[in-house]
Amino acid sequence: MLLSDGTGLSRLAKLVAGIALVGALTGCQVRPLYSTGSGTDTKLAAVEISEADTRVEQQVRNDLVFLFAGGAGEPQSALYHLELNVSVRNIGVLDDVKTDIARAGRIVVSADYNLTKSDSGETLASGKRSSVALVDFPVQEFAKLRAVRDGENRAARELAEFIRADVASALGRR
DSSP: OTTTSHHHHHHHHHHHHHHHHHHHHTTOOOOOTTOSTTSHHHHHTTEEEOOOSSHHHHHHHHHHHHHHHTTSOSOSSOSEEEEEEEEEEEEEEEEETTTTEEEEEEEEEEEEEEEEETTTOOEEEEEEEEEEEEEEOOSSHHHHHHHHHHHHHHHHHHHHHHHHHHHHHHHHTO
16 A cells, blocks of 8 residues: 555655665764864874974974973873974065066965874875965065964964864874
8 A cells, every 4th residue: 555656655765865875874884073082182292293494383392392392392102203394495576567566465385294193103194284374475574584484384374273173083093
């Protein structure tokens, strides 16, 4: 009787499709990246970051130390090591035709990183990330230097956020 009219078949098809969808979704492992129950915060707090060579690399490193430990500083006993290499490019994009001086530009801060286990040296994650900050170049030299430095700091802060998300994702899967 259920299959004798068209509506019964339609209901049955919908029911089977619904059960199949629920069954398929139970296999998904979607978790919030910033959840506290997965232990990712504890793992992030155990990441040691390599020493910096430049001012911008130090800025990225400081931001990462703060983001990893929530302001608690560097770990006493690190379980993981993050090797970080940061580079900076200053690109003039808007040139004044009469004076051939850049009036606006982009600061591109890029980093290559490699996350390893401290005890075994096993690579857990590696990658390259970049961040861009747009700046105006004033005529005064000090103001121009300050604008470049502020742009580098903004790009470094954003880059640290990107790397933190990548590292949290890698440690969350473990």
